[in-house]
Amino acid sequence: MTSVSTRPSFHSAHLASQPAAGFADVLVGLQYGDEGKAKIIDALAPGYDVIARFNGGANAGHTIDTPSGRIALKQLPSGVFHPHAMLYIGSGCAINPWKLADEIEQLREMGISLEGRLRISARAALVQPHHIAMDRRASGMIGTTGNGIGPCYADRAMRVRNDTRVNLMLGDLLANEADTVASMRNVFTCMINAEGGTSPWIAEMSDMLLSLPKVSETLRDYIETDRGWLIDRVRHGANVLFEGAQSVLLDVVDGSQPYVTSSHTVPAYAYVGGDLSPKYHRRTIGVAKAIMSRVGRGPFPSELGGERSAQYCHDASQKSVGAAEEQVRCTAEQLLRSDDPFDVGIALRILTGEYGTGTGRPRRIGMLDLAQLREVVKAHGVDCVYLNKVDCLSHYFHSAYQGIPMRVHRDVLSTDPLPDVLIYPGLNEHSLALGREGALDAAMHGFVDFVERHIGAPLAGIGLGPERASLITLAAHAVSPVTSASPRV
Numbered sequence: 001m002t003s004v005s006t007r008p009s010f011h012s013a014h015l016a017s018q019p020a021a022g023f024a025d026v027l028v029g030l031q032y033g034d035e036g037k038a039k040i041i042d043a044l045a046p047g048y049d050v051i052a053r054f055n056g057g058a059n060a061g062h063t064i065d066t067p068s069g070r071i072a073l074k075q076l077p078s079g080v081f082h083p084h085a086m087l088y089i090g091s092g093c094a095i096n097p098w099k100l101a102d103e104i105e106q107l108r109e110m111g112i113s114l115e116g117r118l119r120i121s122a123r124a125a126l127v128q129p130h131h132i133a134m135d136r137r138a139s140g141m142i143g144t145t146g147n148g149i150g151p152c153y154a155d156r157a158m159r160v161r162n163d164t165r166v167n168l169m170l171g172d173l174l175a176n177e178a179d180t181v182a183s184m185r186n187v188f189t190c191m192i193n194a195e196g197g198t199s200p201w202i203a204e205m206s207d208m209l210l211s212l213p214k215v216s217e218t219l220r221d222y223i224e225t226d227r228g229w230l231i232d233r234v235r236h237g238a239n240v241l242f243e244g245a246q247s248v249l250l251d252v253v254d255g256s257q258p259y260v261t262s263s264h265t266v267p268a269y270a271y272v273g274g275d276l277s278p279k280y281h282r283r284t285i286g287v288a289k290a291i292m293s294r295v296g297r298g299p300f301p302s303e304l305g306g307e308r309s310a311q312y313c314h315d316a317s318q319k320s321v322g323a324a325e326e327q328v329r330c331t332a333e334q335l336l337r338s339d340d341p342f343d344v345g346i347a348l349r350i351l352t353g354e355y356g357t358g359t360g361r362p363r364r365i366g367m368l369d370l371a372q373l374r375e376v377v378k379a380h381g382v383d384c385v386y387l388n389k390v391d392c393l394s395h396y397f398h399s400a401y402q403g404i405p406m407r408v409h410r411d412v413l414s415t416d417p418l419p420d421v422l423i424y425p426g427l428n429e430h431s432l433a434l435g436r437e438g439a440l441d442a443a444m445h446g447f448v449d450f451v452e453r454h455i456g457a458p459l460a461g462i463g464l465g466p467e468r469a470s471l472i473t474l475a476a477h478a479v480s481p482v483t484s485a486s487p488r489v
């Protein structure tokens with residue numbers, strides 16, 4: 001039997017009138033945060049029209065060196081210094097309006113205007129004074145950043161407490177500023193009263209509420225009430241790079257409870273928190289670093305010094321011991337030669353500057369864990385990986401290890417391989433120095449092959465120094481920048 005169609009199908013008629021749609025790539029950290037994602041985004045940004053955030057808030061942080069000085073950004077996407085790129089903050093984020101207005105203002109003072117470039121979903125959750133107070137009070141056990149992110153997401157799910165709506169969104173500030181401020185004040189006051197009328201933060205929170213009208217005036221023009229804003233851009237050809245905050249191992253469900261952040265950090269969430277249909281997904285890009293770190297508590301299988309290091313860093317952050325104090329107490333070069341991994345961890349922290357961007361806390365240090373990376377790559381379908389801080393591996397040549405210690409599954413093909421530590425001998429300082437100049441010798445290629453085989457994904461690039469130029473792209477797997485002939489946004 002033949003079927004006769006007298007009219008064009010929906011698809012052919014519809015597609016003929018549509019411009020080619022764009023796509024989205026998702027970039028996430030594959031370890032415990034602070035893998036140097038901003039640096040990779042900076043390198044990839046020319047290939048995208050929109051850089052978008054989909055989770056977290058002021059608990060994230062990246063420091064960017066610019067010709068006009070150093071700036072620490074927390075909530076704005078990393079593409080701010082690429083004027084062609086639009087910036088989008090999705091509904092999955094928890095926004096601290098005071099800090100966001102401050103970031104916008106700092107950039108304006110540096111001569112960078114975000115007018116016409118920044119859109120923030122009106123449905124992003126609003127961090128309120130009582131969230132910050134609650135988080136600061138309870139930050140000890142998990143080691144949270146004290147930015148109120150957890151309580152904010154908790155209130156989003158709670159919706160109403162004591163007959164008061166607590167899941168306020170950024171759009172509420174626009175729609176009804178007076179009621180929103182009054183509601184925040186009411187919830188904060190109730191909290192203080194329930195605690196006997198005292199809190200070390202009453203004056204600070206009260207000042208925040210007083211300044212909110214000015215802050216919302218700064219943000220007003222950037223708030224986007226159209227839920228389809230990003231979809232429309234992509235349907236008309238824009239290419240999006242989603243920038244994950246924190247890292248997949250800190251995911252609120254997938255990470256090791258309770259030592260996790262409170263948002264979803266896994267790449268699949270980009271399409272929920274970033275307000276786009278997953279049908280536009282192209283690739284998942286992972287970022288890891290060769291000297292691993294973790295802030296806060298929780299499992300860290302490759303930590304140098306194990307539980308001793310975890311406790312030391314916890315105590316140091318409670319006593320506000322940061323880089324300056326630690327460097328006065330310890331000589332990195334001596335510690336590096338110790339045969340105690342705990343000492344080597346301290347030495348590497350000092351030599352490679354592993355202290356929190358926002359908090360200054362000493363980060364726990366670990367050896368490169370290829371076994372763990374392999375599991376993460378598989379679980380999240382990571383297409384390619386950028387490995388930062390490869391140059392820092394050279395410190396191990398001055399340690400008792402005399403090579404690079406790494407946690408690996410020795411037999412990657414076995415069905416139940418057990419992780420093990422091996423000392424990788426085949427790299428030397430000469431190879432790393434050559435690499436910094438852009439020339440990869442056989443030893444460096446050998447290292448790249450070894451890592452790829454053990455993690456089960458290609459390396460798209462390796463970081464051999466902090467400067468832009470020292471990110472070496474491995475051509476075979478690099479994420480190709482897409483040059484657009486005409487602006488698509």
Ligand code: IMP
Nearest residue numbers: 033034059060143144145260261295296
């Ligand atoms: P919160 O996100 O402030 O609730 O903190 C929960 C956990 O996530 C703590 O262990 C934090 O140290 C960690 N964390 C949050 N944001 C970051 C980040 O940007 N880098 C690394 N760790 C983070």
